[in-house]
Amino acid sequence: MARVGIVMGSDSDMPVMAKAAQVLDELGISYEMRIISAHREPDVFFEYANMAEEKGFKVIIAGAGMAAHLPGMCAAIFPMPVIGIPMHTTSLGGRDSLYSIVQMPSGIPVATVAINGGANAGILAAKILAVSDEELLKKLKDYSSSLKDSVQAKDEKLQELGYKGYMK
Numbered sequence: 001m002a003r004v005g006i007v008m009g010s011d012s013d014m015p016v017m018a019k020a021a022q023v024l025d026e027l028g029i030s031y032e033m034r035i036i037s038a039h040r041e042p043d044v045f046f047e048y049a050n051m052a053e054e055k056g057f058k059v060i061i062a063g064a065g066m067a068a069h070l071p072g073m074c075a076a077i078f079p080m081p082v083i084g085i086p087m088h089t090t091s092l093g094g095r096d097s098l099y100s101i102v103q104m105p106s107g108i109p110v111a112t113v114a115i116n117g118g119a120n121a122g123i124l125a126a127k128i129l130a131v132s133d134e135e136l137l138k139k140l141k142d143y144s145s146s147l148k149d150s151v152q153a154k155d156e157k158l159q160e161l162g163y164k165g166y167m168k
């Protein structure tokens with residue numbers, strides 16, 4: 001049974017949403033991924049949001065661009081956490097998506113990550129699930145350690161080569 005719902009407003013959002021899915025794949029978290037437009041097919045959207053709890057989702061990751069109502073409307077219906085990913089847009093640089101997703105009215109929160117923040121959405125979903133999953137929590141701690149190791153390896157290389165050698 002999928003623990004996370006990943007939903008995007010259009011297939012043009014896929015490169016960003018794939019980063020969230022990749023994180024869940026790496027952490028062994030089951031998910032269902034869908035393309036559903038709240039604007040272009042509201043009936044399909046309402047069916048999806050209404051069934052999400054019954055399907056077993058504990059978190060929904062919803063990404064959308066422009067007048068990005070998909071995450072907020074998921075949060076209006078789904079009773080568990082919703083993580084919103086604002087898509088970069090050519091006209092307004094993603095500020096349109098960001099403001100549409102982050103500026104939710106009191107009572108209906110959406111945990112909004114950065115513009116195009118697909119990977120962080122996946123990590124945040126994992127952290128939410130890890131509250132009641134010791135094995136997953138251990139994987140997330142290992143992931144944090146790997147981030148530290150990677151920065152330290154870069155600094156060691158810098159100390160060894162100097163900045164000119166580092167940039168070659």
Ligand code: RP5
Pocket residue numbers: 008009010011012013037063064065066087
């Ligand atoms: C939103 O409109 C989608 O989430 C997408 O980011 C944006 C543009 O959609 P397309 O015109 O590329 O299908 O609903």
